[in-house]
Amino acid sequence: MRSLAGALAAAALIAAAPAADGGTRFSVERGISAAMESAANFLEHSSYANVQEGPESLYAEGDAGRQTVAVRFTSSADGRRTGVEVVYRRRPSPLYPAPDDARIERSLARSLEEAILTARNGSEGAAPGSRDLAPIPEGPRRPLDAAIVIGVPEYRDLPPVATAKRDVRAFRAIVEKALGVDAANVLTLDENVTAADMERAVEKWLPAHASAGSQVYFYFSGHAVRRKDGEAVLLGWAADPLDPGSGGLPISKLSRLLHALPRSEHVLFLDACTANGLNPATLTALNPRSSAVFAATGSSRPALSDGERGHGFFSERVFSGLRGEARGADGRVTSGSLRRYLARTVPEDSGARQAPYFFGADDLVLFSTDAARAPQR
Numbered sequence: 001m002r003s004l005a006g007a008l009a010a011a012a013l014i015a016a017a018p019a020a021d022g023g024t025r026f027s028v029e030r031g032i033s034a035a036m037e038s039a040a041n042f043l044e045h046s047s048y049a050n051v052q053e054g055p056e057s058l059y060a061e062g063d064a065g066r067q068t069v070a071v072r073f074t075s076s077a078d079g080r081r082t083g084v085e086v087v088y089r090r091r092p093s094p095l096y097p098a099p100d101d102a103r104i105e106r107s108l109a110r111s112l113e114e115a116i117l118t119a120r121n122g123s124e125g126a127a128p129g130s131r132d133l134a135p136i137p138e139g140p141r142r143p144l145d146a147a148i149v150i151g152v153p154e155y156r157d158l159p160p161v162a163t164a165k166r167d168v169r170a171f172r173a174i175v176e177k178a179l180g181v182d183a184a185n186v187l188t189l190d191e192n193v194t195a196a197d198m199e200r201a202v203e204k205w206l207p208a209h210a211s212a213g214s215q216v217y218f219y220f221s222g223h224a225v226r227r228k229d230g231e232a233v234l235l236g237w238a239a240d241p242l243d244p245g246s247g248g249l250p251i252s253k254l255s256r257l258l259h260a261l262p263r264s265e266h267v268l269f270l271d272a273c274t275a276n277g278l279n280p281a282t283l284t285a286l287n288p289r290s291s292a293v294f295a296a297t298g299s300s301r302p303a304l305s306d307g308e309r310g311h312g313f314f315s316e317r318v319f320s321g322l323r324g325e326a327r328g329a330d331g332r333v334t335s336g337s338l339r340r341y342l343a344r345t346v347p348e349d350s351g352a353r354q355a356p357y358f359f360g361a362d363d364l365v366l367f368s369t370d371a372a373r374a375p376q377r
Helices: 004-015 028-044 101-121 164-177 195-209 251-259 313-325 335-349
Strands: 016-018 024-026 049-053 057-062 067-075 081-090 146-151 186-189 215-221 224-226 232-235 248-250 265-271 291-295 357-360 365-367
Touching (some): 164 186, 164 313, 186 195, 195 248, 195 251, 215 251, 265 313
Parallel strands (some): 146 186, 215 265, 265 291
Antiparallel strands (some): 232 248, 291 357
C-alpha cells in the first residue's frame, strides 16, 4: 500500500517548473494544490476511512482507527498558501507505547520538500541538509562476493522509516562500485519486505550467488525490536505491534544462515533500533574472526536521524566511511578502521544521543585499491 508520504512526494515532482533562465523555480501554490489533490486521491483509494475533504484541509482515519492523518494548508497574513502542514496521530501499542508523533509528522511533511529538491536538482536521493559526500571511488572487481540490501520504508501497522529507500539506493551504489560486487550478485528488497522474504534471500538466493572465499554483505534499514527472550528481530512490513518480534527475522537465525555458507566472510550493517538485543550470545553462530557486525545502536537508545539529513546518523557515516573517510594509515578501509570512524563520528553527529555497536574482527578489508584487495579470479 502506498503511503500518504509517497503520494505527497509524487505530487510535488511537478512543483518545480523550468525558469526562463534555464534554471528552475518552485511555485508554492502549484505544489500545494498538486499535493492536496494527490493526497485526497490516495486517501479515497486506500484503507483509510472517514475521509473528509474541505476547501483547505483533508482528514482521514485508518488502520481500524489506530491512526489519523490530516493535511492542512498554512497561509500567510494575506491569505496566500505558503506550505502544507501534516498532522499524524497513532494510538499507543505495546511495541510503541509512546510514538513520537512529531517525528512522524516531520517525516511525512519532508516527503514533499525532498521531492521538490529532487526535481530542482535532478539528483534522486538528495535531501535538505545532508552532508556533501565524496564521489564513490572505484575498487577492484570482486566477482565471488555478494550482497543483500534490504530496506523497509513502510509498515502495515508501524510508523514509516523515511530514509529506507534512500539508504538502499546509496548502499547498493557503494557495494557495486567501491566494494566491487557484480550487479548480478546484489539482491535488493525494498517493497513490502516480509520476514519470509528476508529468510529466503539468505537461505536460498545467497548460496546461489556467494562462492567459497567470498565476502558477503548484509544491509538492513528498518525497524527492529527486542523480544522477551532478549534477542533482536529485524521486522518485516507486516510485523504485528501487538506481538513484538513476530513477522521478523531473528538475529540468531540470520547468523546461523550466514554461518552455513562455505568459507566466507560476513559483514553486516543494521540501521535499526536493536534495543540491547545484539550481543555475542545472539551472534554466537558467526565466527568472530571472519565476521563484522555494525549496528546503529546496541543500547536501548533509538537509531536516529535529525530530520535534516537524507539518511540516519549511522547509515550516513557508513556510506561516507566506505567512500574513503574511514581509511586507515595504510590507505585501506578495514572493519577496524570503519569501527573506529563510526565510534567517533556517530556520537558527534547525534550529540551523544547514539553510539553504534560492533562485533567481530578488525582486520577484514572492505575497500582498497592496492594488492591487499586484488580482484578475484
